[in-house]
Amino acid sequence: MTPLLPADLCHRILSAALARGGDFAEVFAERRTVRSLHYEDSRLKSAGEHHDLGVGIRVIAGEATGSASVEGLVESDLLTAAGRAAAIANAGAGNPRPWHSPILPGRYRAESPVSAADLPTRLAFLRRAHERARSADPRISWVSASLVDSDQAVTVAASDGTFAHDQRPMVRFAVSVMARDGTRRESGYAGGGGRRGLDWFASRPPESVADLAVRRCLHGFSAQPSPAGPMPVVLAPAVCGTLIHEAVGHGLEGDFARKGVSAYAAKVGQQVASPLVTVIDAGDVPGDRGCLDLDDEGTVPGRTVLIERGELRGYLHDKLSARLMGVAPTGNGRRQDFRHTPIPRMRTTWLAAGEADPEALFRQVKRGLFCAALGGGSVDITKGDFNFEVAEAWLIEDGKVTAPLRGATLIGNGPEAMRRVTGVGNDLKLDDGTWTCGKEGQSVAVGQGQPTVLISELLVGGRA
Amino acid sequence: MDRHQMDVLEHAVDAALSALSAAACAGAVSVGSSEHWMVAVRDGRAEQVDAGTNRGIRITAWTDGNRTATVTSADLAPAAVSAAAARAAELAAACDADPWGGLAPIERCGQAQVALDLDDANGFAAFSVEDGIKRLIDAERAARAADPRIATIHRSRCSSRRGTGLFATTHGIRQRETATRFGLSVSAVADAAGEKHLGWDATAARHLEDLRRPDQVGSEAGRRAVEGYGWRRPPTGRWPVVFRRETASELLDTVTSAVWGAAVFRGQSFLADAVGTRITAPAVTIIDDPLLRRGLGSRDSDGEGVRAAPLLVVANGVLRSFLVDGEAARRLRHPYTGHAGGTSNVRLLPGTDSLDVLLEKLGTGLLATRFHGHGVDLAAGTISKGVDGFWVESGRIAYPVQEATLAGDLREILHGIRAIGDDPETETTTSSPSLLIDGCTVAGEAGGKNR
Numbered sequence: 015m016t017p018l019l020p021a022d023l024c025h026r027i028l029s030a031a032l033a034r035g036g037d038f039a040e041v042f043a044e045r046r047t048v049r050s051l052h053y054e055d056s057r058l059k060s061a062g063e064h065h066d067l068g069v070g071i072r073v074i075a076g077e078a079t080g081s082a083s084v085e086g087l088v089e090s091d092l093l094t095a096a097g098r099a100a101a102i103a104n105a106g107a108g109n110p111r112p113w114h115s116p117i118l119p120g121r122y123r124a125e126s127p128v129s130a131a132d133l134p135t136r137l138a139f140l141r142r143a144h145e146r147a148r149s150a151d152p153r154i155s156w157v158s159a160s161l162v163d164s165d166q167a168v169t170v171a172a173s174d175g176t177f178a179h180d181q182r183p184m185v186r187f188a189v190s191v192m193a194r195d196g197t198r199r200e201s202g203y204a205g206g207g208g209r210r211g212l213d214w215f216a217s218r219p220p221e222s223v224a225d226l227a228v229r230r231c232l233h234g235f236s237a238q239p240s241p242a243g244p245m246p247v248v249l250a251p252a253v254c255g256t257l258i259h260e261a262v263g264h265g266l267e268g269d270f271a272r273k274g275v276s277a278y279a280a281k282v283g284q285q286v287a288s289p290l291v292t293v294i295d296a297g298d299v300p301g302d303r304g305c306l307d308l309d310d311e312g313t314v315p316g317r318t319v320l321i322e323r324g325e326l327r328g329y330l331h332d333k334l335s336a337r338l339m340g341v342a343p344t345g346n347g348r349r350q351d352f353r354h355t356p357i358p359r360m361r362t363t364w365l366a367a368g369e370a371d372p373e374a375l376f377r378q379v380k381r382g383l384f385c386a387a388l389g390g391g392s393v394d395i396t397k398g399d400f401n402f403e404v405a406e407a408w409l410i411e412d413g414k415v416t417a418p419l420r421g422a423t424l425i426g427n428g429p430e431a432m433r434r435v436t437g438v439g440n441d442l443k444l445d446d447g448t449w450t451c452g453k454e455g456q457s458v459a460v461g462q463g464q465p466t467v468l469i470s471e472l473l474v475g476g477r478a
Numbered sequence: 479m480d481r482h483q484m485d486v487l488e489h490a491v492d493a494a495l496s497a498l499s500a501a502a503c504a505g506a507v508s509v510g511s512s513e514h515w516m517v518a519v520r521d522g523r524a525e526q527v528d529a530g531t532n533r534g535i536r537i538t539a540w541t542d543g544n545r546t547a548t549v550t551s552a553d554l555a556p557a558a559v560s561a562a563a564a565r566a567a568e569l570a571a572a573c574d575a576d577p578w579g580g581l582a583p584i585e586r587c588g589q590a591q592v593a594l595d596l597d598d599a600n601g602f603a604a605f606s607v608e609d610g611i612k613r614l615i616d617a618e619r620a621a622r623a624a625d626p627r628i629a630t631i632h633r634s635r636c637s638s639r640r641g642t643g644l645f646a647t648t649h650g651i652r653q654r655e656t657a658t659r660f661g662l663s664v665s666a667v668a669d670a671a672g673e674k675h676l677g678w679d680a681t682a683a684r685h686l687e688d689l690r691r692p693d694q695v696g697s698e699a700g701r702r703a704v705e706g707y708g709w710r711r712p713p714t715g716r717w718p719v720v721f722r723r724e725t726a727s728e729l730l731d732t733v734t735s736a737v738w739g740a741a742v743f744r745g746q747s748f749l750a751d752a753v754g755t756r757i758t759a760p761a762v763t764i765i766d767d768p769l770l771r772r773g774l775g776s777r778d779s780d781g782e783g784v785r786a787a788p789l790l791v792v793a794n795g796v797l798r799s800f801l802v803d804g805e806a807a808r809r810l811r812h813p814y815t816g817h818a819g820g821t822s823n824v825r826l827l828p829g830t831d832s833l834d835v836l837l838e839k840l841g842t843g844l845l846a847t848r849f850h851g852h853g854v855d856l857a858a859g860t861i862s863k864g865v866d867g868f869w870v871e872s873g874r875i876a877y878p879v880q881e882a883t884l885a886g887d888l889r890e891i892l893h894g895i896r897a898i899g900d901d902p903e904t905e906t907t908t909s910s911p912s913l914l915i916d917g918c919t920v921a922g923e924a925g926g927k928n929r
Binding site (some may be wrong): 057058059060061062063064065066067068077078079080081082083084085086095098099101102133155156158192194197198199200201234240242243244273274275277353355389390391392394396397399401402403420421422423425426427473474475476477478 | 520523524525526527528529530531532533534546547548549550551552553562565566569570572573574575576629630632667669673674675676706711714744745746747748750751850851852853855856857858859860861862863864880881882883884885886887919920921922923924
């Protein structure tokens with residue numbers, strides 16, 4: 015891989031960035047190409063290509079960060095940006111350390127990258143999904159499908175000696191359907207992807223994505239309004255991993271912990287969840303959306319145990335939060351693009367497998383909610399309250415899944431819900447959905463998963 | 479924007495238009511360039527200073543049979559722009575013909591002849607990072623002074639941006655707009671009795687002089703951080719709800735999404751067949767006014783160059799118009815409304831009741847001040863969200879409410895608007911006064927009584 019910026023130019027930029035002192039300076043160069051196809055209403059409706067190229071430069075002095083970004087790779091522009099970033103510091107000039115480059119583990123070397131596939135190949139995936147969804151049920155009234163793939167090349171050079179490059183593929187395939195039955199309308203969505211090649215479509219055929227979107231859509235016609243109030247909840251494996259992402263993950267990001275604004279701040283070593291709960295965040299799951307050979311600060315990500323048998327073990331760190339909290343970076347420094355600065359972000363986050371037979375967890379519930387799929391969620395990390403849309407809900411009566419439900423929302427308090435985890439299945443599965451996490455106006459791709467989980471009580475929002 | 483930067487934008491537009499013409503394509507080009515800074519303060523010192531420029535071009539090509547493709551790029555050099563336009567033409571040719579595609583009719587295009595006053599060039603030039611830091615220190619101090627339980631400031635930010643955009647088409651439209659935007663926000667964390675609460679407030683304006691004072695923003699953030707202490711879950715059941723203006727504005731957002739042209743022609747909206755019918759209580763009138771002077775959502779034309787004009791969306795409860803871009807207008811045989819790219823300044827017109835009067839009319843029920851999560855199913859027409867607020871008994875606030883949910887059928891909720899407040903938000907693009915509504919289910923405690 016050729017770096018986007020040569021080493022000697024990086025050295026000149028870092029020297030300019032450290033002209034007024036500072037503890038750390040960094041150059042992040044990025045070239046991104048995104049290709050998109052949108053198939054809708056039985057036609058290839060539009061194609062798109064998006065090209066971005068630029069550099070973000072930052073200087074850290076104590077707890078303060080100065081940063082500047084600029085499009086393109088023109089040296090004079092980069093030196094001007096370095097000067098703007100340098101203004102945060104006010105001490106004697108510093109110098110970058112000698113380079114050292116990490117060895118990349120090679121976690122997403124696709125045999126046949128989607129970026130190299132020709133238009134007919136891509137179009138065939140879209141047509142297959144479209145045909146399948148259109149013909150699935152006479153009530154389906156509209157189908158759209160999209161295929162987006164991207165290549166992101168990054169070069170990171172920093173005054174601590176980091177000099178590293180990465181080339182990251184990503185593919186995203188999604189199907190959205192609408193249906194009508196008399197005056198009633200329903201919609202459904204399903205998608206998948208990751209840092210994968212064309213071979214992914216063999217294991218996850220476009221028809222299967224279409225089938226899932228159709229199932230979620232038609233579910234609504236037979237569903238009755240969800241009951242409201244506190245009740246036991248069983249969450250399905252894989253897709254309900256959003257629970258861990260929101261209820262636990264965000265509160266364990268190092269910046270929130272360091273500033274004392276998270277409900278989980280200053281609780282390392284304490285019991286913060288049921289002993290059945292072990293939570294892991296990793297950058298090493300091959301092909302997953304959260305997979306990284308290199309984070310956006312040049313750290314090679316590994317696996318971080320956040321909670322082990324209910325005990326809080328540590329937080330997710332970028333270089334800044336790691337230094338200020340006196341620990342090693344965990345490879346969680348991520349940024350949306352060169353225009354934003356890195357902050358601690360999740361990668362692939364999951365709840366570890368337990369020992370329970372999933373069927374046995376249902377049998378413990380007299381009357382409760384089964385979440386077959388969660389939609390989007392969010393969390394207030396300070397108090398710890400989270401919420402989710404339930405994309406596919408069912409009633410549990412006397413240990414059995416009975417009626418389909420509509421319009422359910424789940425809310426709760428993260429630490430409290432984690433203490434109420436009374437059953438964890440042995441069926442851990444990661445989800446290959448199109449999960450995107452938003453924080454401070456920056457979106458990054460993440461992965462998630464979990465086994466079947468029983469929570470003894472959560473508040474369900476509904477109308478019945 | 480200096481002369482040289484303006485020339486870069488003009489040359490990029492020229493290069494794109496001639497490359498589109500050379501490829502025998504119709505097309506539209508928008509190119510923008512902006513400068514900005516953002517400063518964050520924590521504990522009286524700058525924690526982060528970001529500065530940067532932003533630039534990019536977007537080229538949409540339309541070829542035979544209105545086949546279309548779009549290419550964007552951050553490279554404005556004429557050679558790169560020509561290549562991007564040629565690529566857009568090549569990709570467009572590979573797509574299928576589209577009877578509803580194409581440029582907006584030329585007679586609909588142009589800039590509204592109204593002084594929108596969106597560019598505060600002097601304010602932008604005079605406002606420095608140091609000024610921003612001073613304001614944030616004032617805001618932080620006011621937040622801490624608001625209550626002894628305020629433990630820390632999570633984030634306080636001030637920003638300044640000025641940008642210029644050019645829009646041009648192969649059918650002869652060429653226009654330019656420069657705008658500024660300033661902002662300041664504070665989020666304060668209260669810590670007491672083993673529980674932390676976050677309080678947030680923000681101000682935003684086109685002109686620097688229109689920002690609220692930093693100490694007002696800070697003390698409001700501090701006040702909100704402590705207002706939830708002593709919270710309880712509400713009784714579960716069907717209760718009347720006052721949507722305070724913040725949550726009422728979110729409900730208004732849901733209405734505009736449901737009358738959005740693309741959602742309508744896809745059948746993804748419960749209001750897809752509702753033009754000309756009553757969709758809300760008769761007291762409700764909703765407009766979208768792109769021509770508000772200094773409005774945060776104001777514009778003189780939309781993203782396809784269609785001339786902007788105020789639109790009556792709902793009149794006395796009756797849906798009068800969808801919000802359409804060119805494709806939706808053609809598919810639905812609907813008049814052009816100038817909504818390519820989004821809404822402008824959506825307003826539910828205020829009534830005469832103060833919030834106190836609304837609470838008196840409410841009697842016993844929920845005052846909803848904040849929603850959590852998305853929880854809207856536009857196709858089915860249902861809403862189900864997390865909610866914070868206050869429990870109201872006999873018109874008086876009894877206790878704060880958290881960890882609660884609110885759910886309902888959107889048709890019932892919109893028809894159930896019983897009274898309209900006199901207190902619209904002023905600093906958001908979508909703005910409603912507080913609303914008293916029947917028809918929601920509130921959940922909190924188990925086994926609450928129904929009303």
